[in-house]
Amino acid sequence: xxxxxxxxxxxxxxxxxxxxxxxxxxxxxxxxxxxxxxxxxxxxxxxxxxxxxxxxxxxxxxxxxxxxxxxxxxxxxxxxxxxxxxxxxxxxxxxxxxxxxxxxxxxxxxxxxxxxxxxxxx
Amino acid sequence: xxxxxxxxxxxxxxxxxxxxxxxxxxxxxxxxxxxxxxxxxxxxxxxxxxxxxxxxxxxxxxxxxxxxxxxxxxxxxxxxxxxxxxxxxxxxxxxxxxxxxxxxxxxxxxxxxxxxxxxxxx
DNA sequence: CCATCATATTCCCATATGGGCATGCGTCAA
DNA sequence: TTGACGCATGCCCATATGGGAATATGATGG
Numbered sequence: 001x002x003x004x005x006x007x008x009x010x011x012x013x014x015x016x017x018x019x020x021x022x023x024x025x026x027x028x029x030x031x032x033x034x035x036x037x038x039x040x041x042x043x044x045x046x047x048x049x050x051x052x053x054x055x056x057x058x059x060x061x062x063x064x065x066x067x068x069x070x071x072x073x074x075x076x077x078x079x080x081x082x083x084x085x086x087x088x089x090x091x092x093x094x095x096x097x098x099x100x101x102x103x104x105x106x107x108x109x110x111x112x113x114x115x116x117x118x119x120x121x122x
Numbered sequence: 123x124x125x126x127x128x129x130x131x132x133x134x135x136x137x138x139x140x141x142x143x144x145x146x147x148x149x150x151x152x153x154x155x156x157x158x159x160x161x162x163x164x165x166x167x168x169x170x171x172x173x174x175x176x177x178x179x180x181x182x183x184x185x186x187x188x189x190x191x192x193x194x195x196x197x198x199x200x201x202x203x204x205x206x207x208x209x210x211x212x213x214x215x216x217x218x219x220x221x222x223x224x225x226x227x228x229x230x231x232x233x234x235x236x237x238x239x240x241x242x243x244x
Numbered sequence: 245c246c247a248t249c250a251t252a253t254t255c256c257c258a259t260a261t262g263g264g265c266a267t268g269c270g271t272c273a274a
Numbered sequence: 275t276t277g278a279c280g281c282a283t284g285c286c287c288a289t290a291t292g293g294g295a296a297t298a299t300g301a302t303g304g
Contacts, residue, residue, distance in 0.1 A: 009264085009287050010289080011263090011290060012134065012289075013147070013261095014291085033218075043249095043251080053250080053252090054294075055293065057252055057253085060252095076302060077250060082222055084223040088216075090216045091213060097209045097213075131258045131292085132259080133293090136260060136261085164280070176281085177264085195271090197271070200280075200281065
């Protein structure tokens with residue numbers, strides 16, 4: 001059921017709801033990194049990452065549903081390839097905070113004594 | 123229990139396990155965006171985002187646990203402020219795919235074109 | 245058609261939500 | 275001291291995992 005029609009008790013959003021949720025899982029991020037090296041069949045991915053085949057397939061399904069990977073048949077195999085376009089929004093969203101992690105903290109909140117103190121304790 | 127000691131049945135990782143999980147929730151991202159405008163007390167955040175106070179507090183707790191926000195007491199209130207440093211790793215990780223969302227996909231498109239062409243030649 | 249290899253799915257579990265509501269708690273003012 | 279105000283928590287729910295194991299599906303070669 002589409003989330004916008006759902007009005008019952010809410011739980012954590014599906015991993016397939018968007019890219020942010022999809023990449024929240026470390027192993028899925030590893031898969032994406034591996035795929036930068038080119039297309040690979042499921043079994044190979046599973047092997048390189050030391051995970052079972054069903055596990056790899058499940059993660060790949062999530063990635064496919066949010067559009068981060070594409071698959072094509074290659075004989076008996078199914079090759080998965082990267083489609084990183086969906087990562088761009090995440091990159092841009094975080095980029096919107098760039099000046100905040102570059103600016104010195106005391107300038108950001110120059111009047112905040114507590115933060116200055118916390119910084120000295122580092 | 124720390125996840126590295128956990129060996130039972132695994133479920134989805136905690137939202138407090140890392141920044142990736144923390145920002146997977148849309149409302150938490152909204153909170154962070156709002157905080158770019160400066161420190162704010164819980165009630166004000168809740169009001170501006172149209173959410174209940176307990177809800178805002180819970181999200182803020184998650185953000186605090188992964189270090190994306192800091193809080194300090196200000197009399198009766200508790201002011202929350204942004205600490206965006208934790209977003210940098212996310213920005214850099216996604217940045218590692220930058221050339222792929224530009225370049226490599228053209229190659230995939232080219233592949234699709236080849237398929238179409240091959241089909242016409244049949 | 246059958247045996248086999250490559251994947252995808254289905255079950256079953258225990259856990260971690262995200263929300264609402266009620267309530268505990270610390271701080272400040274009268 | 276006693277309220278009142280601002281926040282944090284505790285409880286209860288229904289949902290969505292991430293995993294393992296077993297099994298269904300698919301595609302290929304004989």
